[in-house]
Every structure is written in C-alpha cells, then in structure tokens.
Amino acid sequence: MTWTWFHRLASPPYVYGLAARLTPWFAWPAALLIVAGLWGGLVLAPPDYQQGDGFRIIYVHAPSAWMSLMVYTTMAVAAAVGLIWRIKVAHAVAASCAPIGASFTFAALVTGALWGEPMWGTYWEWDPRLTSELVLLFLYLGYMGLRAGIDDTQRADRASALLAVVGVVNVPIIHYSVTWWNSLHQAPSVMRLGKPTISAAMLLPLLMMLLGFTLYFVAVLLVRLRSEVLARERTASWIREAVSA
Amino acid sequence: MKEFLDMGGYAAFVWPAYLVTLTVVVLNIVWARRALARSRAEARRRLDVRGERP
Numbered sequence: 001m002t003w004t005w006f007h008r009l010a011s012p013p014y015v016y017g018l019a020a021r022l023t024p025w026f027a028w029p030a031a032l033l034i035v036a037g038l039w040g041g042l043v044l045a046p047p048d049y050q051q052g053d054g055f056r057i058i059y060v061h062a063p064s065a066w067m068s069l070m071v072y073t074t075m076a077v078a079a080a081v082g083l084i085w086r087i088k089v090a091h092a093v094a095a096s097c098a099p100i101g102a103s104f105t106f107a108a109l110v111t112g113a114l115w116g117e118p119m120w121g122t123y124w125e126w127d128p129r130l131t132s133e134l135v136l137l138f139l140y141l142g143y144m145g146l147r148a149g150i151d152d153t154q155r156a157d158r159a160s161a162l163l164a165v166v167g168v169v170n171v172p173i174i175h176y177s178v179t180w181w182n183s184l185h186q187a188p189s190v191m192r193l194g195k196p197t198i199s200a201a202m203l204l205p206l207l208m209m210l211l212g213f214t215l216y217f218v219a220v221l222l223v224r225l226r227s228e229v230l231a232r233e234r235t236a237s238w239i240r241e242a243v244s245a
Numbered sequence: 246m247k248e249f250l251d252m253g254g255y256a257a258f259v260w261p262a263y264l265v266t267l268t269v270v271v272l273n274i275v276w277a278r279r280a281l282a283r284s285r286a287e288a289r290r291r292l293d294v295r296g297e298r299p
Contacts, residue, residue, distance in 0.1 A: 034270075042249075043249075047253060052253040052254070052255060053252040053253035053254075053255050053259065054252070054253070054255035054258060054259065056252065056255075056259050057258065057259055057262045060262050060263050060265075060266035060267075061262065061266075063266075064266055064269070099273075099276065100273055100277075103269045103272065103273055104269060106269065107265055107266045107269040110262070110265045111262040111265060111266060114258045114259075114261055114262040114265075115258065115262065117258060118255060118258050216270065220273050220274060220277045223277040223278060223280075223281050224277045224280055224281070226281055226284075227277070227280040227281040227283070227284040227285075228284075230281075230284040230285060230287075230288050231284050231287070233288075234291065239288050239292065240292060242285075242288070243285045243288045243289050243292070
C-alpha cells in the first residue's frame with residue numbers, strides 16, 4: 001500500500017488547489033438535494049397523524065442536529081490527526097469546522113424549541129437530550145474562544161485540538177441520551193439499528209435533506225479550509241500564484 | 246396557498262424554524278467566502294510588503 005495520497009493531503013498547496021476544484025462538485029448537488037428535500041417535505045409528504053403539519057419541522061431540525069454531531073466528530077478526528085502527526089492541514093480542517101458546527105447546533109436548539117412548544121407544551125426543559133446539545137454549543141464556542149485567545153497559530157492549533165478531542169465524549173452522550181435516560185425527546189426513528197420507523201413518503205425528503213446538508217457542509221468546509229491554509233502559510237512561495245489569480 | 250401557509254395551524258412554529266435554518270445555511274456561505282477573501286487579501290498584502298508580488 002502506498003501512502004503518497006496521505007502525504008499529498010498533508011501538503012498545503014496541493015490541498016488549496018484540490019479544495020478549490022472540488023467545491024462546486026459538492027455545492028451543486030447539495031443545492032439540488034436541499035431544494036428537492038424542501039419540496040418533498042413541505043408539499044409532498046402527508047401530514048402526521050398526531051402532529052399534523054407541525055411535524056414538518058423535522059426537515060430542518062433533524063438535518064441541523066445531524067450537522068451539529070457530524071461536524072463535531074469531523075472536527076475532533078481532524079484535531080486528533082493534527083495532534084498525532086503534527087499536520088498543519090489537519091488543524092486547518094478542525095478550525096474550519098467550528099463555526100459551521102456551532103451555527104447548526106444553534107439552529108438545532110432553536111428549531112427544537114419551536115417544535116417542543118406545540119408538541120410538549122414547552123420551549124425548553126433541562127432534559128438529557130436538550131442539555132447535552134446545549135453543552136455541545138458551549139464546546140464549540142469554547143473551542144472558538146480558545147483559538148481567538150491565542151495569537152500564535154501553532155499553539156492555538158494544539159490547545160484547541162486537545163479541547164476538541166476531549167469534548168468528543170459528548171457526542172455519544174447526545175446520541176444515546178434518549179435511550180439511556182427518560183427524555184421528552186423521542187428515540188431515533190432513522191439513525192437506529194433495523195428499519196426506520198417512519199413512512200417512506202416522509203422519510204425520503206428527510207434523507208435528501210440529510211445528504212444535502214452533508215454535501216453542503218463539505219462545500220463550506222472546503223472554502224473555509226482554503227482560508228485557513230492561506231493564513232497558516234506566511235511565506236511559502238506557492239501563495240504568490242494562489243492569490244495572484 | 247393560504248392553506249399551505251397556514252400549516253394546519255402550526256404556521257407560527259413551522260415557518261420560524263425554516264427561517265432560522267435557512268438563515269444559518271446562507272450565513273455560513275457568506276461567512277466562508279468572506280473569510281477566504283480576507284485571507285487572500287492578507288496574503289497579497291504580505292507579499293506586497295516583501296516586494297514579492299509580480
């Protein structure tokens with residue numbers, strides 16, 4: 001097995017060019033999937049037998065919540081790779097993830113509150129799922145605050161990576177919170193072992209939104225990654241070509 | 246159309262949820278592009294200072 005691909009992925013000029021070329025390949029499918037998913041979720045899917053049209057919040061709430069966890073996991077893995085192999089590009093990936101993840105964690109909390117009020121009778125409850133998701137938001141904000149507080153990029157990379165890696169224990173806690181403890185929040189109906197417990201007409205738009213948001217994340221990450229890579233390469237000669245275009 | 250906008254009486258919850266999420270989606274694109282433009286301008290400025298830009 002050759003490791004050249006791995007070494008190339010650690011090379012800033014290669015990654016900068018690759019990210020620029022790949023971005024549209026993720027952005028356009030994401031846009032199509034999200035538009036189709038919105039149409040399917042808002043128009044085609046039938047109303048829920050208990051929640052009526054209120055259940056349609058799922059098409060923005062579940063993808064936001066998925067993003068909050070998936071982006072954090074990506075960030076923690078990239079941070080660990082950066083710590084272990086001292087790869088600058090990996091730290092750049094981790095740093096790029098944080099603002100995206102934080103904003104979608106915020107969206108998951110707000111859309112969840114807007115769903116909770118009509119269905120549970122409350123916007124907020126100090127419930128295991130809701131509280132652990134709020135902790136996730138604080139982890140993201142702590143990570144960003146820590147980075148912003150350290151001027152030296154290398155030191156910021158290492159300190160914030162440690163926080164990201166330690167904080168990853170919260171991810172399974174959030175996911176399993178609804179099965180480990182009594183929670184107002186429902187148990188998973190899609191991300192579970194066995195068949196989903198949601199009808200196909202409702203499920204399909206949801207899967208499109210989940211995939212669309214995931215591709216969207218990669219596209220936004222690639223744009224941010226180029227910015228982070230540039231900021232880390234103060235003197236390299238390839239930058240001249242990269243920014244002269 | 247009115248029926249669609251009414252969302253079976255849940256309009257006050259459904260539409261704000263969609264609005265918040267789509268705002269976050271759009272803002273992330275704007276922020277990412279702005280960050281890249283800033284980094285590029287910053288890199289250009291550094292090259293200018295060192296007189297290295299062709």
